[in-house]
Amino acid sequence: MAMTVIWTGMTALSLVCALVLGNQAALAPAAMEGAAQAIQLGISMAGVLCLWMGVMEVMDRAGLAGKLAKLFRPVLRRLYPDFAGDKGVMDTIAANVSANLLGLGNAATPLGLEAARRMSRRTPGVASDSLCMLVVCNTASIQLIPTTVAAVRLAAGCETPFDILPAVWVTSLLSVAVGITAAKLLGKLWRD
Amino acid sequence: MQVVLDLLVPGIIAGVSCYGMARGVDVYDALLQGAAKGLEILWRILPALVTLLTVVAMLRASGGLDLTAQALGPLLGFLGIPPETMGLMLMRPISGSAALGVGSELITTYGPDSLIGRTAAVMLGSTETTFYTIAVYFGAAGIKKTRYAVPAALCADLAGFFFGALTVRILFG
Numbered sequence: 402m403a404m405t406v407i408w409t410g411m412t413a414l415s416l417v418c419a420l421v422l423g424n425q426a427a428l429a430p431a432a433m434e435g436a437a438q439a440i441q442l443g444i445s446m447a448g449v450l451c452l453w454m455g456v457m458e459v460m461d462r463a464g465l466a467g468k469l470a471k472l473f474r475p476v477l478r479r480l481y482p483d484f485a486g487d488k489g490v491m492d493t494i495a496a497n498v499s500a501n502l503l504g505l506g507n508a509a510t511p512l513g514l515e516a517a518r519r520m521s522r523r524t525p526g527v528a529s530d531s532l533c534m535l536v537v538c539n540t541a542s543i544q545l546i547p548t549t550v551a552a553v554r555l556a557a558g559c560e561t562p563f564d565i566l567p568a569v570w571v572t573s574l575l576s577v578a579v580g581i582t583a584a585k586l587l588g589k590l591w592r593d
Numbered sequence: 594m595q596v597v598l599d600l601l602v603p604g605i606i607a608g609v610s611c612y613g614m615a616r617g618v619d620v621y622d623a624l625l626q627g628a629a630k631g632l633e634i635l636w637r638i639l640p641a642l643v644t645l646l647t648v649v650a651m652l653r654a655s656g657g658l659d660l661t662a663q664a665l666g667p668l669l670g671f672l673g674i675p676p677e678t679m680g681l682m683l684m685r686p687i688s689g690s691a692a693l694g695v696g697s698e699l700i701t702t703y704g705p706d707s708l709i710g711r712t713a714a715v716m717l718g719s720t721e722t723t724f725y726t727i728a729v730y731f732g733a734a735g736i737k738k739t740r741y742a743v744p745a746a747l748c749a750d751l752a753g754f755f756f757g758a759l760t761v762r763i764l765f766g
Contacts, residue, residue, distance in 0.1 A: 404688055411648045418657030427654040435650025435698075439642040442697055443635055451631035456609050458627030459620050463613040507630075514733040521734035528731065533742040536730045540723040540746040541753070546605070547718030549634075553697045554714055559705035563602055565714050568760040572719040575756040580749025587741035 445556035446549070453504075453548040460503050469499035480538075480581065481531045483523075490519050494535065504544045513539050530588040537584045541577040545570075638690045645694025649680065653702070674758040675709045681716060682754050686723035686747065693717065712761045720753040 419425045460466070473495045478485040481494065493516040500509035513535065520532045528536070547569055554562035613620045652658045662676040669676040677699060685692040699713040723746045731739055 415651040415655040419655035422656040431650040431654030435647040439646040451628035454631035455624035455627030517734040541749040542721040554705040557705040569718040576753035579752035583745040583748035
């Protein structure tokens with residue numbers, strides 16, 4: 402529903418703006434061109450997208466996520482102190498984080514949901530501090546290789562679509578750090 | 594540094610393949626299956642790309658986008674964020690494919706190597722579809738009282754936008 406409001410609002414706004422500013426003649430060609438451009442973009446990003454999805458499938462089958470998960474356990478125990486003793490929850494979260502890192506969204510979401518379901522058993526219906534932390538960490542992207550974006554850049558004629566990787570890593574780390582800090586702070590301050 | 598960046602992509606492709614083969618994975622079959630999944634993803638995002646690129650092109654041609662950018666310019670400029678990325682930032686937490694559509698439009702219009710194009714790419718790559726994720730997680734866990742999850746998650750998004758613009762300016766400015 403949200404997108405219905407946004408779409409309708411944007412079309413109406415462009416009509417009003419075009420009339421007020423006298424740009425009405427440019428509107429129809431722009432709409433047609435935009436639609437056509439979308440398919441061109443889709444076709445030119447298809448190759449990179451498929452290639453990386455293939456590489457990720459190999460990572461998935463080789464069990465790289467499990468290897469990575471071992472690295473995160475110490476950090477995760479501190480992030481989720483209430484569940485540090487619960488091996489099932491800890492293992493599921495560790496697998497969720499490593500799948501997210503490798504960009505295996507299809508594998509990450511079911512793992513995260515399983516961890517959320519297990520956590521919610523202690524506090525039915527209410528988001529505990531740990532559950533809030535899990536959600537915050539999953540809403541902050543920590544993907545090592547942003548495949549789709551790189552594909553869009555390549556499609557737009559970029560010769561080095563991966564040169565943004567360092568910037569993406571630094572930004573992701575800072576944004577996750579801010580999210581975790583906010584969750585920890587709000588967890589102390591929040592009164593229901 | 595340049596050598597590392599040059600070798601990053603081929604290194605990952607070859608390295609992952611070697612590791613997979615050593616672990617007894619049918620690497621080629623996995624590559625093919627993954628590529629097929631890539632096509633499915635493309636199939637899923639294409640409709641949203643068409644609608645969003647259409648409406649953003651309309652807004653741009655109408656002059657409305659320039660107006661909003663001018664109006665928001667001082668505030669966002671103060672934070673070092675290109676005002677052109679406003680639409681992307683508004684869309685990002687709501688819909689992943691819509692944000693990709695708006696972001697792609699910025700990247701193609703201003704060029705992938707422009708400051709705006711790079712900022713849009715970094716913003717897209719380092720944030721998530723917050724509201725969708727929250728809905729899925731709390732839905733699955735049967736949570737009614739979400740407490741502070743939404744504000745905390747939005748803090749992370751805002752930080753992503755701010756630091757995205759900042760790192761692009763420092764690394765490429």
